[in-house]
Amino acid sequence: MSDMEDKLTSGLAAIVGEANVSDRFVDRLCYSRDCGPDKAGVPAVVVRPASTDEVVGIVRFAGANRCSIFTRGRATTFLGSGVKDGVILLETTRMNRVEAIDLEAGYVVVQAGAIWHGIDADLKRRGYELAVPGGGGLFSCTIGGTVAVNAIPHGATEYGMTGDHVLALEVVLPSGDVVRTGSWSNPASEPIERNANAADLAGLFIGSYGILGIITRVVYRVRRIPEAEQFRFYAFDDYRDAIDAAGGIQARGAATFVVGLFGGPKPAGEDGDAFLHVVVRDRTCAAEARVREAEAICESHRGRPRPADGTRHYWQEHMYSWLRNTGPSAYYSDRPFFCPEVAGFVSTDGLKTAVALFRAMREEREGDFETYGIRVKGVDAYFARNGAYLWIDTLYDERRDDAWAYGLRLRSEIAERMFTDGRMSPGGLGAGIAPHILPKLGPAGELLKAVKRTLDPDGLLNPGLIVGEEKAR
Ligand SMILES: Cc1cc2nc3c(=O)[nH]c(=O)nc-3n(C[C@H](O)[C@H](O)[C@H](O)COP(=O)(O)OP(=O)(O)OC[C@H]3O[C@@H](n4cnc5c(N)ncnc54)[C@H](O)[C@@H]3O)c2cc1C
Structure with a gap:
């Protein structure tokens, strides 16, 4: 081990305690990949802070030693995070506390490393839930990582995107400064409004893949669990009919969630070119009326109603394989x-x-x-x-x-x-x-690079990811 690596390990241990730092090869190797296909580098050291103060300490230490940091939640992203050789890998899962639940104001304050489903389970015991159900990775992903990638959640048809329900963020910048966004930037105020105090700073970090700052706390909207859930499943002989039917449902607001299948294996026991799963959640009477409307729309586009057990399993168990009427092993083989x-x-x-x-x-x-x-x-x-x-x-x-x-x-x-x-x-x-995509974004891509250069001139956070610029090692 080099002097530099020794220095990193001992310096970080002084911040988070020896038990929360590892430079063992097997640990470093395990932290190099995510669910994406890209072969990544091996970090020099893995560090697991438990608080915002510890994250600040790590960022300042890394800056002083010109060593980059790669932030990791639970590494469930499929899009390839690109850990570089020799970075400090900062894992957030010890920051996992639900700090406040305010049902009257409709939000929860959580540390960024809390698991999405764990937060939801806490709320469900009180008759509430997070304002979106989460993406398919909800059993393992962190809320910080999910906001950082702006994951596309179940329920998106009615509830929108993950980022739409962030009320405020606490973020450690590459400088080591800690910012709170929206009304939370007023130390005397509660985090009730994202758009308070000028520009939407939370929006800067949502979907930024951790290149601009490390999210340490998330304030997220909650909703009361709807009274009723209804499920429908339709087969279509032409995928264009299925898309038109989904468009009709969108236009009428007739469903909470519509998922279309346009390729890959057909759902077990089904015949057709494309399929729509329809989920409606609402008060009992409203759910009944909306599901009737969704049925009429699908049938007017030549949809054939099919048994919806798979739809119900998929929604309630959040298991993709049920989109195709089958348990996971048959699906992945x-x-x-x-x-x-x-x-x-x-x-x-x-x-x-x-x-x-x-x-x-x-x-x-x-x-x-x-x-x-x-x-x-x-x-x-x-x-x-x-x-x-x-x-x-x-x-x-x-x-x-x-x-x-x-x-x-x-x-x-x-x-x-x-x-x-x-x-x-x-x-x-x-x-x-x-x-492949950034160069095609024109001025928008240039603006993203300029923001990165301004906030992180030394390329400290997630080097090479998205904007492809590296300075620290
Ligand atoms: C079975 C399965 C199903 C999935 N289904 C969906 C789906 O339906 N929709 C969808 O959009 N995605 C889906 N995903 C992808 C995945 O769920 C999301 O990418 C996930 O929410 C990311 O959370 P994470 O904690 O794993 O983040 P990670 O994968 O660890 O990190 C993702 C990115 O965010 C950055 N990051 C992580 N934490 C922070 C932080 N605290 N501050 C700043 N940056 C941070 C990382 O540096 C990295 O660039 C699925 C994944 C799996 C395994």
């Missing part, structure tokens, strides 16, 4: 695999073009798919309020280097074609996708 996901927002009508584009790309590459043993796991869309979030998942055998290389090449190609010809904008810019 042979492991280990890796999944270079391409995902993004597209208008509801534009989804027709995006689905057609992927189907054409897949047909052109039939031979390659065969050669590399690629399976399409899903071409699925969460319908948002005014568009859709499409995600295209292909599965590759993780043991085959040639398949791995092909999978990454194909991911770039799909991401670029979807952006240009498919009019799709990625939800997040993980390390794997950013180099």
Whole structure:
């Protein structure tokens, strides 16, 4: 071990205690990957702070030693975080307390490393829930990581995005300063309004993948659990009918959540070209009226009503495999695999073009798919309020280097074609996708780089991620 690595370990141990720092190779290796397909570097040391003060101490220590930090929640992102060799890996999961629940004001104050589902479980005991149910990773992801990537949650059709319900954030900047946003920036005030005190500073950090600051506390809206839940499932013989039906449901506000299946395995026991799962949550009478409206819309677009047990299982157990009427093992089959996901927002009508584009790309590459043993796991869309979030998942055998290389090449190609010809904008810019998309963003991409340079001139936080600039090591 080098003198520098020794110095890092002992310096960090002085801040968080010896038990919360590790430079053992096995630990460092385990903290190098996330759920994405990108091969990442190995950190020099792993550190696990328990408070904002400790995060400040680590950031100042890293700055003084010109060593970059990579922030990690539970590493459930599929988009590739890109840990670099030799960084300090700061893991947030010891910052896991629910600090305040104010049901009258409608919010909860939590430390950033708390697990999404754990917070929700606390609230559910009181008849409340987080204002969005979380994404599919909700059983393992942290709230800080979920806000940092602005995850696309279940319920997006009615409830919107993760970031829409953030009332305030506490963030440690690369300088070591701690900011609180919105009305919380007034030390005498409660965190009741995101848009107080000038610009929406919380918005700066939502979806920024941790390149601008380390989120240490999140104030998040809560809602009373709705009285009733209703589930419907429809099969369509033409995917364009399914998209038109989803558009009709969006226009009428007839459902809480609509998920469309446009590729990948058909749900077990079903026949059709595309499928819609429909979830309605509301007061009992309102839920009844909305579900009738959703049924009428689907049927007017030639949808065939099918048993909705899978829809109910999917919603209540948050298990993707139930989108296809099956438990997880049948869905994923042979492991280990890796999944270079391409995902993004597209208008509801534009989804027709995006689905057609992927189907054409897949047909052109039939031979390659065969050669590399690629399976399409899903071409699925969460319908948002005014568009859709499409995600295209292909599965590759993780043991085959040639398949791995092909999978990454194909991911770039799909991401670029979807952006240009498919009019799709990625939800997040993980390390794997950013180099292909950022240059296409024009002045918006330049602004993001300028903000990064201003807040983090020495490239201390998540170096190389999104804007690709590195200074500290
Ligand atoms: C089974 C499964 C299903 C999923 N379904 C969905 C889905 O439906 N919708 C969806 O959008 N995503 C989904 N995901 C992806 C994943 O859930 C999100 O990316 C997740 O919410 C990220 O949280 P995390 O704690 O794992 O963050 P990490 O993966 O650890 O970090 C993600 C990024 O955020 C940064 N970061 C983490 N914590 C902080 C912090 N405190 N401050 C600043 N930056 C930080 C990291 O540096 C990194 O760049 C799914 C994942 C799995 C495993």
